[in-house]
Amino acid sequence: LKKRYPETAFAWTTDVNAAAYGELRQGAAKGKDSCVYLTVGTGIGAGVVREGKIFEGIGHPEIGHTYVKRHSEDTYAGTCPYHGDCLEGLAAGPSLEGRTGIKGQDLPQAHEIWGLQAFYLGQALVNITLTLAPEKIILGGGVMNQPHLLAQIQQAFQKQMAGYMETPPVEDYIVTWGLPNKSGIIGCLLLGKEQVTAHD
Secondary structure, three states: OOOOOOOOOOOOOOHHHHHHHHHHHHOOOOOOOOEEEEEEOOOEEEEEEEOOEEOOOOOOOOHHHOEOOOOOOOOOOOOEOOOEOEHHHHHOHHHHHHHHOOOHHHOOOOOOHHHHHHHHHHHHHHHHHHHHOOOOEEEEOHHHHOOOHHHHHHHHHHHHHOOOOOOOOHHHHEEEOOOOOOHHHHHHHHHHHHHHHHHO
């Protein structure tokens, strides 16, 4: 694109990176310098913003494909075609249906699967906190449309962190998206606007 349209300013990133940036600038992490946005839907992906900029090294972070410690009573093989029982394989939307035969949006709030879901996601957020230490963690995606799930994840996070690292109050530290279903497009618009400004 740059070769074909050399005079056109544009930004290029992933959907979750754009969502993380949108949440940092205008959403749940507004006023912060760093955040991690974790989307939990048909897959699990994460965008990382540090010092106000999207973090990328040799590529974008693939937190959804990191490994988590299996629950002692969990024998499910996982759904990831690459790793089987990585975080995405054990906790993305397809695993809910794979374990229960019921789509996630149709599972009752009292179903025991939500406790297992919170166990894995809470563990992932502990890992994120210990490695990246963001000022805020934001959860989005279709699975997070379950209103009861956030509190379960917060509780699982606290239990598994076991007081090791001090964080802000969990209700402020781990939150759902402030721009539901809009954070990605808003992040893209902001990144594009910045490129236009820099190009002038």
